[in-house]
Amino acid sequence: GAGVSQSPSNKVTEKGKDVELRCDPISGHTALYWYRQSLGQGLEFLIYFQGNSAPDKSGLPSDRFSAERTGGSVSTLTIQRTQQEDSAVYLCASSLTGGWTDTQYFGPGTRLTVL
């Protein structure tokens, strides 16, 4: 079946612009996660949605970052007033129930470059 998809695959923007990154999780998966991977850095958790519960935003690096998940499916990660340090690959993952034994399936990522 279809896996996690993300769009765009690449995004180049100018410093100070806003960007929106999209994630389509696997159908039927109730949990959705955003991570990012900066050049030479490991994978860093950003935010986690589980059903109708309040999202876990503990990994968002600043208030310029926000995310929504509409209708329990598609999610959008928004970065306002982008900075050069926001350049990274942004990865989305989904899992069936969000339980801590759940397997997370990752998308291919969106490579964001801020000039």
Place this chain on the structure above:
Amino acid sequence: DAKTTQPTSMDCAEGRAANLPCNHSTISGNEYVYWYRQIHSQGPQYIIHGLKNNETNEMASLIITEDRKSSTLILPHATLRDTAVYYCIVRVAYGGKLIFGQGTTLQVKP
């Protein structure tokens, strides 16, 4: 959250078994050990997970020591396509997020 320690890099000859170690000496009794890998320019891929017992699937085997303070991921017949960064993760008991370390870069050589 329990931290994990892995070697930075390892080499393996094609066709041989690759044994990737991981130390997690502060693991709690209800925390699982997960392994993911990331092939260059792709998203991480789930490999296997376990709690106490050894586990095997079509990709790999996971050996967890009796005291659960360390584990080994075994790729029985490594191929060039297994070249990747391998992450050992001790799963938080609540919240679902994965906390990745630096992982082990496995280079499979012909």
